[in-house]
Amino acid sequence: MRDFTLGQYYPVDSVVHRLDARSKILLTIAYIVAVFMAGNLIAYIPILAFVLLAARLSKVPGKMLIKGLRPLRILLIFTFVLNLFFGAGEHILFELGPLTIRDEGLSNAIHFTLRLIFLVSGTSLLTLTTSPVVLTDGIEMLCSPLRRIGFPAHEMAMMMTIALRFIPTLVEEADKIMKAQSARGADFSSGNLKQRATAMIPLLVPLFISAFRRAGDLAMAMESRCYHGGEGRTRLHVLRFQKIDFYAFVSVTLLIAAVVLSKNLINLP
Amino acid sequence: MSETIFSLRDVNYIYDHGDEYALREINLDINKGEFVAILGHNGSGKSTLAKLLNGLFIPTDGTVLVNNMDTQESKFIWDIRKCAGMVFQNPDNQIVATIVRDDVAFGLENIGIPTEEMPERIDKALKAVNMLEFIDSAPHMLSGGQKQRVAIAGILAMLPEALILDESTAMLDPSGRKEVLETVKKLNRENGITVIWITHFMQEAVEADRVLVMNDGKISLDGTPKQVFSDGRKIRSFGLDVPPMARLSEELINRGIVLPNGILTVDDMQREVLKLWQSNLKM
Amino acid sequence: MAIELKNVTHVYQARVEMNIVALNNIDLTIEDGELLALIGHTGSGKSTLAQHLNGLLKPTSGKVLIDGEDINENRSKYRFEVGLVFQYPEYQLFEETVKKDIAFGPKNMGLTEDEINQRVKSAMELVGLNYEEIGEKSPFELSGGQMRRVALAGVLAMQPRYLVLDEPTAGLDPKGRYYLLNDIKRLHEQGTTIVIISHSMDDVAWLAERIAVMERGRIVKTGSPKDIFSQYSFLSDMGLDVPQASELSYKLIEKGVPIKNCFKLEELADELQNLLKNGGKTGA
Known part of the structure; x- marks a missing residue:
């Protein structure tokens, strides 16, 4: 019951850990948008590159990220199988009794499964590199x-x-x-x-x-302990935008550009 | 003359939904720097008394002064709580944050301490309870005694004058109890912090300067541990007991052995027995 | 007969990286009719061991036998043979009335209505709760000590042959503690085999006939209270308390005072009376 990674902070010192929590939240939102925008399989290449780079920089072991996917394995298999066998499409690629695999079904199966994997691994990077307290501070300040x-x-x-x-x-x-x-x-x-x-x-x-x-x-x-709401409260963690936050925003902008570009490239005749 | 820190005059307390007195006619002065143990069976009113001491409860009648500030006056309430911090029974239910550092900071944030001052205060407070090495730990990975020490640090960081511990050792194992008691004794001795120690472990009260025994909402006994534990029958009539060595001393006196009053610890008893034995040998 | 643990090892695999050995090759026999105390530091494996006795946890290797039969081979037969009272058992109360809560166990055993009522009544009697007076009350209206006794009655109503109690007096005030210890003593005198886990050496000194000392998942020593408590330095090295009577007699013996090691205050009083009045020459 204890091995869910979502919400489990991995405390090391890294560039990603040092990013302002607000940047990380905004970046994650941008990243989610990018994942949803990915229109074809090529578009996942920049996304994969982005996640790998972020994971590398964060010093979070790959094992931890994969562990975060484990609770989702049934959902993943389900998504894949459902799309594979019940997807639409003009061409039948494979047929065995009641089971048919069509071209669109196959591409959807891969597509949706990848989308889920990237969504979860990307967002768990946020929670792995940001302590819950700092994360809530970030949310509070973004919402203020x-x-x-x-x-x-x-x-x-x-x-x-x-x-x-x-x-x-x-x-x-x-x-x-x-x-x-x-x-x-x-x-x-x-x-x-x-x-x-x-x-x-x-x-x-x-x-x-x-x-x-x-x-x-x-x-x-x-x-x-003198808690009386948010008024007059000071904070231990003060959030400040720094240079690295700027670079992070540049990189995610590049990511979105790459995703959009790949979509258009493939759509060319 | 020592200054008083807590002063209660004709205090009665009745819970919201009820008409029975939880406390009645309490008159009490506690001096700065004192280590006061409060004993009493469940329902004797000792926890209610504790909660009156930092304005968590407001007396139904009478006045409670903390450093001359009346707890009835709402403008003083945060100063009163800053001055008299409280540690509760269940170690799990008083830690707010997911990291020790952030939990110690919680009180500081509430009273508006500037960010730059916080790290030093946090380090100092954790050092005083010997928990500095756990500053980055998650509270749920700590032992009960360690959690209680973190709770104490959270209060110390606010630079209080008094610590009120409301059965803070009741849920701990013997080593956890020892850890917490030693920590609090040190704070009392070295930093002059006034301690109100509520417990139902008689042995812990032996270490106090002064023991109050509560029964039926009243203070029934008030004196040094030696005075309070000298009458076993009386203590038992309040649903409590005397420490084991006081009982042994009772047994021996009943068997016609002459012992001085007020033996409470193993070391006391050992000294007295050796004295008697050696003088017997010489005869 | 008896409960026997044979080479019981238990490894917690909750955390993937580190396999924590909670029990390491335990061999222990709990004889019928005895009152055994398990003592040891927090985390020494006492509670894990207790949960093996009624099959809540299964050994990673080794066997738990009752009357020579492996309890994990025949779960349904041995399920209700061993009653387990957890730490702070009042936190599991859930029914609207005391009666209903105590009836939960017997109901799960599939007994008839009459039998259930009978058992609820006698279980309440065993722990000194008045059936007429509080049977229909909500368990949440009671005092802490009473709630704990309701929880204990809930286990007793299943009429287990063996009763395992994990820290039964933790958090109770002196009076509550006294009542509960008396209940346990009475149950034992009526023939229930009892295993008690406790940090309170005073409780152990008062109740136990035999003590097993655990450290890091092993049983490092078993013996009578007299044997165990006379080893003051062994226990305090392990971070365990001893009853104050044992500590005093140990320290006096070290100074050359000719007395026996006693762990009960009354015995020590006799011993000291003998020493100081008769010079320790008569009596033994």
């Missing part, structure tokens, strides 16, 4: 212009920090309660859907009660 129209930027960021902090605690707790109820003969893994849903009650009720108790405790602890 919206405060004028009543958007609770600070509160949102605080909620995210706390959620991140308590995920491991609650996962551990769920595991413990599950074991304790199993020791009383609870069965979480068999039966039909309805039986399984009912079987979750002995897990979920204590988990909710505990989450509420923790929330109450935490609120009191925060209050006693």
Whole structure:
């Protein structure tokens, strides 16, 4: 349960780590746009190059990135198979009984699978190189212009920090309660859907009660440490744009240009 | 004359949804630099008392002064909490951030300390609780005792005058308890920080300058550990117990052996027994 | 008969890179009717061992036998033989009433309504809770000590032959602790085999007939409380406490005082009385 990489910070010192969190968030958004813009397989070449370069610079081991894809493997296989066998297209490439593979289906299968892989590996680079606190700071500051129209930027960021902090605690707790109820003969893994849903009650009720108790405790602890919202607050992490942020923006602009270009190149007759 | 830091006058406290007194007629002065242990069974009112000391609860009647600031007056509330920091029971439920450094910074950010001053204060606070090497760690990877020390550092960084520990060792193993108690004793001794130590481990109270015993919302006993633990029967009537060596001393006195009052630790008892044994040998 | 652990090794593979050996080749027999205490530092493997006793965890290698039969070969038969009470068990309460919560285990065993009621009643009696008075209450209205006893009753209602308790007194005040220890003692006297995991050496000194000391996934020593607690320096080197009576007698013996090592206060009082009144010459 603990091996999800999404949201797992990998603390080393690298150029990518040192980038301003706001830049990284904007860059990631630009990167996502680029991935969605990729109209053909050639377009994935610059994207691959970009991810490899970023991964290299970030000093995050490739193993970590691949590990992040593992929870998605079923989705990946599903996407691939579904597109492969049920895709449209004029030419039938392969036929065996009810299974047919058509040209467009094949290219879609590869296309969508690659898109997913690139989306996940790119965004997990963001969370691997940015500590959750800095990340939420970045989000808060990017959203702060919206405060004028009543958007609770600070509160949102605080909620995210706390959620991140308590995920491991609650996962551990769920595991413990599950074991304790199993020791009383609870069965979480068999039966039909309805039986399984009912079987979750002995897990979920204590988990909710505990989450509420923790929330109450935490609120009191925060209050006693003088927390009173975002007003008048200073910060440990101050975000500053630097030269490297500029280079990063240049590189992602180049990426988008390359993707657009490859799309047009192939479309030439 | 030493200065008082906490001063409670005719304090009553009733919880919102209820009509029973959680605390009644509390009159109490605590001096700067004192190490005060508060004992009492569950529901005796000791946690309620703690929460009155930094304005988390406001008394129903009476006044609570912290450094001469009245907790009823909302303009003082942040100064009061800065002055008297609180560590709670469950180590998991008081750490806000996902990295130790950021958690220690949390209080500093709240009170508006300039960014440039923060790193030094954080380092100093973590050093004082001997946790500097864990500055980049994730809290959920630490032991219970380590988490509590991080919580203490988070308060120390705000340069408080008093630390209130509300059963902060109840969920720890013996080595964690020792870590936290030693840390707090050192802060009291070396930095002159006033300590309010709430516990139900009798042995921990032995180390205090002064022990308060709470029962039924009142302060029933108030004195040095020696005075408070001298009457085992009384202590037990409050649902508590005396430390093991005090019990042994009771047993021996019952068997007609002459021992001085106020033996609370193994070292005390060892010294007294040796003295008696050696004088027996000479006879 | 007995529970036997034969060469039990358990490796946690939660973290891919490092295989953490939680239990390393454990051989241990828990005799019927005994009260065994497992002591050791946090992380020494006590809780992992406890979870092997009722099949919640399976050994990576080795076997856990009850009456000579491997419990992991016949899960359904041994599932309810060993009752396991976790740390802070009150955090698993979930039902609307105390009765219903205690009935959860027996219900899962597939017993009849009558049998279930009978068991709930007797389990509550065993832990000193009044069936009429609090049976219909919500468990969340009770005090901490009472909630813990409800959780204990929930396990007892399955009438296990073996009862494993992980830190049963953690977080309780002196009175709550006293009641709970008495419950455990009574259960033991009525014939339940008990394994207790505890950091509190006072609890262990009061209850245990035999002690197993764990360190880094191994059992490094087993013996009677007298044997174990007389080895003051061995225990304190491992970062474990000893009862204060043992510490005092150890320190006095070191100074040449002719007494026996005692871990119970009353015994030590007898011993010292004998020493100081009779010069240690009579009695033994």
